[in-house]
Amino acid sequence: MSVYNFSAGPGVMPVEVTNQIQRDLPSYKDSGMSVMEISHRSSLYTELELEAEQDLRDLMKISDDYAVLFLQGGGTLQFTSVPLNLATHYHKAVYLNSGYFSKKAIEAANRIDELTVQVIENSDPTSKLPKIDGHIDNVDYVYLTTNNTIEGTAYHQIPKFDQSLVVDMSSNILAEPYNVNDFDLIFAGAQKNIGPAGMTVVIVKRDKLVKQQLLSDVMDYRIEDNKHSAFNTPPVFNTYAAGLTFKWLKKMGGVEAIYQQNLEQADMLYDFIDNSKVFNNDVPAAERSITNAVFKTASSELDQEFINQAAAHGLVNLGGHRLVGGMRASLYNAMPTDGVVKLIDELKQFEVTHGGK
């Protein structure tokens, strides 16, 4: 059965990439070894890593002022590594609390003894996203989550600060264009727009990294930068698969081209929802995520009925996060437009049989 996979992550990957992995599997570059079996000290791996890094630099226009790292431990470990690496001067950071994963980051930062964490909550009833008014003195960085996977919201415009800005871009990296130079650090788990779970991209301005001894060297961006992310054995297969996705995206026309497709898909879906008598989304239009569209019916029973019915028709993983319920359609880069068309057909059909016009 062929399905459309709307999972929030691990999620859909480009079929060209999974096909390539399948073809490469017995013998990587005619080495007689699978890519899973090559030594991380071999030139085969070094070339693979450098190529993936360069392709990501090309896609996001990342200058040599920044290190590009491929690390383990997920976004969750970065919640700790980020303050350890960057909060070294004022020992103070400001966090915009925009949802579940921001809260997780705040909780991790709060565990660091010497760090003062200032949290900005949203106070505008017409908005879902906290904002900063003006300048905050003497902080090492301001932290925000560009796209809130669970809440279906996103900062499409990055506020201009003169402070250092750190972003968790896990769920919309490479899906919409951001200017890397606006940030001192970007991190993103691979499992949404990059590749299989188990690798996390960190893009960090090199001159922000100071020499220090952290609790673990694998959390130390300076060390990982010096070792091209191979201070210890890196997740070779995961970086390889990410590299294939970068090449696929370049072939698709890059971030700007995929952004147009993502925007078109999201607009189609939100348009339908806004005109629906059964489904609704309460996020202000300007703050809606284009990678994670959340919506609900009037009851959780009806939500579940829709999720089950859609799954029976090959539209899978449409359930919302357990904390918020409802539905969530994750429209990552690898989602074909046909999947969104089929989803809207399914929604229409459900509406006809459930009291809509």
Added chain:
Amino acid sequence: MSVYNFSAGPGVMPVEVTNQIQRDLPSYKDSGMSVMEISHRSSLYTELELEAEQDLRDLMKISDDYAVLFLQGGGTLQFTSVPLNLATHYHKAVYLNSGYFSKKAIEAANRIDELTVQVIENSDPTSKLPKIDGHIDNVDYVYLTTNNTIEGTAYHQIPKFDQSLVVDMSSNILAEPYNVNDFDLIFAGAQKNIGPAGMTVVIVKRDKLVKQQLLSDVMDYRIEDNKHSAFNTPPVFNTYAAGLTFKWLKKMGGVEAIYQQNLEQADMLYDFIDNSKVFNNDVPAAERSITNAVFKTASSELDQEFINQAAAHGLVNLGGHRLVGGMRASLYNAMPTDGVVKLIDELKQFEVTHGGK
């Protein structure tokens, strides 16, 4: 070209496992999704994880007194996580310094402020491995590395202590039989005998874990145990591939059966080396690793000549670690006996043309 891969890790995997991965790749269990694309909250993943865990429990005879965890960050992160989780009572641990990776573990433990680390060095000129004589009071654990990948040594018999024993078993887990009940904690990076790099197995006695708040939840074995290693997004593909290797090993007859094969292979190789006029190994017989055989000629130039010549004949990754030079043949579970036969042929040939009899 078909090759024999003697890499110390990432290293050779069973060809049956890479074939199975290739077959499964487009659609895992007829889901219409690659295993890389399935949600870690789906029953597909939960079943995969539980099955891998149960198969490892069967292979190593691990009782429910122990948690079996599949984590990220490599052995290197465990160097820090182990003392954070276990050195909670006396805040003291004893480390047997048996080589490169023991030193790394000691260095990581020394960074933990409240921890006193006592290091035991080897003082016996007839041995390569430090030992403990008698009992040491008031320590949270004694730490050793069962197999020293770089030095080619191993503790085949585990000394009986009445203290808690922690072992880094990265390079000989599942390759020779150990009694799990002798240990309070075992950890092992996957990339030698388990599967692709990017996943680390931790086996830990549950009653040794106390409730506490660690710097990062991903380092907290209690939390990971409660969440079946999916506190945050786990490395799904890596755990899946490890699970296939566990099934392969069960089919091969389990640890005892593969141990006989490993022993036979290692004996063949060491026998040749011991009778060689060109190659030599200076590890006492009882302390020789069966997974990593190290040997040298009289000069590093000759070593390099052999390494290059062997590689040209499809026997690849025979170079020793940069710190010790010489050669290293890693004979992990997936190395076919034919590979060792071919290696010995190559050594013989080299001996004939380089001054041997």
